[in-house]
Amino acid sequence: xxxxxxxDATDVAVYSPYDTVAAQEDAFTDEVRRFYETVQWExxxxxxxxxxxxxxxRLYVILLLFLVRMHEDGxxxxxxxxxxxxxxIPPTIPxxxxxxxxxxxxxxxxxxxxxxxxxxxxDEMKAAAARAKDExxxxxxxxxxxxAKLEELTKVGPERVSSTETVTxxxxxxxxxWEDSDVVTMAVWHTEEDPDVCKFCEHMHGAETPMGxxxxxxxxxxxxxxxxxxxxxxxxxxxLVPEFDxxxxxxxxxxxxxxxxxxxxxxxxxxxxxxxxGYELESDE
Numbered sequence: 528x529x530x531x532x533x534x535d536a537t538d539v540a541v542y543s544p545y546d547t548v549a550a551q552e553d554a555f556t557d558e559v560r561r562f563y564e565t566v567q568w569e570x571x572x573x574x575x576x577x578x579x580x581x582x583x584x585r586l587y588v589i590l591l592l593f594l595v596r597m598h599e600d601g602x603x604x605x606x607x608x609x610x611x612x613x614x615x616i617p618p619t620i621p622x623x624x625x626x627x628x629x630x631x632x633x634x635x636x637x638x639x640x641x642x643x644x645x646x647x648x649x650d651e652m653k654a655a656a657a658r659a660k661d662e663x664x665x666x667x668x669x670x671x672x673x674x675a676k677l678e679e680l681t682k683v684g685p686e687r688v689s690s691t692e693t694v695t696x697x698x699x700x701x702x703x704x705w706e707d708s709d710v711v712t713m714a715v716w717h718t719e720e721d722p723d724v725c726k727f728c729e730h731m732h733g734a735e736t737p738m739g740x741x742x743x744x745x746x747x748x749x750x751x752x753x754x755x756x757x758x759x760x761x762x763x764x765x766x767l768v769p770e771f772d773x774x775x776x777x778x779x780x781x782x783x784x785x786x787x788x789x790x791x792x793x794x795x796x797x798x799x800x801x802x803x804x805g806y807e808l809e810s811d812e
C-alpha cells in the first residue's frame with residue numbers, strides 16, 4: 528500500500544488538495560482516539576462483551592459531523608478549481624442540513640464506517656481472547672489479552688480512520704461541486720507520482736469515469752500482477768497461471784479516493800469538449 532501522507536517539511540512538494548484540511552484531520556484523529564480509549568467492554572463467562580449498537584451510535588455522531596465538514600470543504604475546493612478556468616461557476620451555496628448532498632453522503636458513510644470500525648474492534652478483541660483461552664491461560668490473563676488488543680488498535684486505528692474519512696469526504700464533496708457545475712464530463716484519477724505510490728494506485732493513474740459513475744461498483748475487484756517474474760500458481764488441473772494481488776471492494780461503490788487505507792490519490796476533471804484538463808491548465812499558470 529502507499530506510504531501515509533506526511534507533513535514533513537523536507538518532502539518534495541507535490542500537489543495535494545488535502546493539505547487545506549490538515550488541521551481538521553489532526554483534530555479528528557484526536558477525537559477518534561478518544562473514542563477508542565473510551566470503548567466500554569467486559570469479559571464475562573469466557574467471552575468479550577461489547578455493546579456494539581451503543582458504540583456504533585457514539586462513533587456515528589463523530590463521523591457524521593466530520594464528514595459533513597469534509598464534504599463542504601471538498602465542494603468549496605472543487606468549485607474554486609473550476610473557477611480558475613471557468614469564471615462563471617457560481618460561489619459555493621450553503622448546504623441545507625435536512626436534504627443537502629453533504630448530509631445524504633455523510634449519513635450513509637458514517638453508518639457504514641461506524642459499523643465496520645466497531646465490528647472490527649469487537650472481532651479483534653474476541654479473537655485475541657480466544658487465542659489466549661486456547662493457550663490455557665487463566666481468565667484474568669485472557670481478559671488482559673483482549674485489553675491489550677484494544678490498546679494495540681488504539682495506537683493505529685484513529686490515524687487510519689482519519690486519513691480514510693478525510694479523503695473520502697473531501698473527494699465526494701469535490702465530485703458534487705463538479706456535478707453541480709454542469710460543465711464537467713469526466714473525473715480522472717491521479718496519484719502523487721512518487722516512489723511511495725502502491726501498484727494499485729499506480730494502475731489507476733489516468734483512469735476516467737463519467738460524472739456520477741463509480742470507478743468500481745460494490746463487489747467488483749482490482750487485480751494487479753504480483754510483479755514477480757516467473758511466479759505462477761497451479762490450478763486444480765495442473766495449469767500454471769500468473770499470480771495476482773487483488774483488492775475487493777466489498778464495502779461500497781468507489782467514486783474516487785480512497786482506494787485503500789492511507790491512499791494519497793486525488794481527482795481531476797475533464798470539461799465539456801474533452802480538450803481541457805483542470806490540472807494541466809492550473810499548472811500552466
